[in-house]
Amino acid sequence: MQLNFNSPKPIYLQMVDEVKKALARGELKPGDKIPSHKEQAQLLQVNPNTVMRAYQEMEREGLTETLRGQGTFIKNDSAILQSIRSEMAQAAVQQFIEDMRGLGIEPEEMAHMLRVTLNKEG
Amino acid sequence: MQLNFNSPKPIYLQMVDEVKKALARGELKPGDKIPSHKEQAQLLQVNPNTVMRAYQEMEREGLTETLRGQGTFIKNDSAILQSIRSEMAQAAVQQFIEDMRGLGIEPEEMAHMLRVTLNKEG
Amino acid sequence: MQLNFNSPKPIYLQMVDEVKKALARGELKPGDKIPSHKEQAQLLQVNPNTVMRAYQEMEREGLTETLRGQGTFIKNDSAILQSIRSEMAQAAVQQFIEDMRGLGIEPEEMAHMLRVTLNKEG
Amino acid sequence: MQLNFNSPKPIYLQMVDEVKKALARGELKPGDKIPSHKEQAQLLQVNPNTVMRAYQEMEREGLTETLRGQGTFIKNDSAILQSIRSEMAQAAVQQFIEDMRGLGIEPEEMAHMLRVTLNKEG
DNA sequence: GTGGTCTAGACCACA
DNA sequence: GTGGTCTAGACCACC
Structure with missing residues (x-):
């Protein structure tokens, strides 16, 4: 996942786009678990809250689904x-x-x- | 000149790009006078300060030059x-x-x- | 017993309320045994710890009592x-x-x- | 605007509901400006970011509309x-x-x- | 001053 | 450990 910290485009939206692209490329599949926001934050050298925001945006768009305490997963029932x-x-x-x-x-x-x-x- | 107020790209930079595009299209030519920042601000429904900033940026990039009391003009000696x-x-x-x-x-x-x-x- | 996993109300408190409602409805009576936390956890697809916590809360409120090795029962001497x-x-x-x-x-x-x-x- | 800081319901969602209620009561009308997030934060003794989150949620729901640098307003073209x-x-x-x-x-x-x-x- | 992003770190409920 | 809210405070673009 590549982020451009100098882009005027907010990081959390860049992250949403990156996930969408990974889906388009077939690297991510319905049902896949994506890293927890804390893990992802460490990987990307970004604040955990920023990752959370990206994840919440994805959920709002119907891209992912959240299971309390279990993690965030790519939805599979979405058109x-x-x-x-x-x-x-x-x-x-x-x-x-x-x-x-x-x-x-x-x-x-x-x-x-x-x-x-x-x-x-x- | 089309501006997108919801884009993360700063409006003043959008304005600079629009001028460059008009030059590329041949709609603006070296020597042409561009509207005063007050006129431009009214045209685009934008704060005069924002226009000022766009004009400063264009001058900084060597795209335009300002003649005291006469206005801002497209430079023609620029590579x-x-x-x-x-x-x-x-x-x-x-x-x-x-x-x-x-x-x-x-x-x-x-x-x-x-x-x-x-x-x-x- | 209906739980709403997206409600901001903690699940263990939802469970306590459900038991109270069953009492109000007369479906549960003083002296009745309620399922062990493990059984209940499977029934409700919930983590056993969560059930434990609900049971502790009910006991704290004087709603139930636990008899060692026998299980948890609805109290009948409670005002x-x-x-x-x-x-x-x-x-x-x-x-x-x-x-x-x-x-x-x-x-x-x-x-x-x-x-x-x-x-x-x- | 009344908030319950002990409720399990997140403060920012309580705020959204309060605005909806004010609309229902007719205290807020389409076109009205609502206080800036910083002002509101002081009024309610809440962190500005929390107010921002409430405001963004309202915008997402189509309740309000934001004008860069001018403030947040109740939408009037919404069904x-x-x-x-x-x-x-x-x-x-x-x-x-x-x-x-x-x-x-x-x-x-x-x-x-x-x-x-x-x-x-x- | 107004909307908005990001960081850092605390605290909570649930698994 | 995982999702999630809240605070505190910095920084930015635009009015």
């Missing part, structure tokens, strides 16, 4: 879960197109630049 | 100006690739999704 | 027992009135709403 | 707002009936006890 990957991907595509349009770049050039950069980086 | 478009475009591409990689999406599918969405939206 | 029903009922009435007053609802309307809901539910 | 009073009243009635049923008390006696208590208290 959200199925669609996370495509939704987040679609959002990224939209953002990209919007950014490029804002710079006055035409669709063909968008595709071109993408191809070039992908080739360069292998 | 930055030439490269704004390609730099911002490259940043958008990088961001897009990073986002998609984070979701475990392969290069071919990135290009595919981009094409599909561009076609859908005309 | 508390006689008044449980009316006390809890009175508390419920008070709570109701307070809640409704908090909403700015007048006594007549309280009675009216109660009647309507009771009729609707048969 | 929720219209129905708060009846919803909360209905919830109180349901709770009352459930409590009384739990004690084995019949509908007629519920109404009777309510009437008696209301008369006693004037």
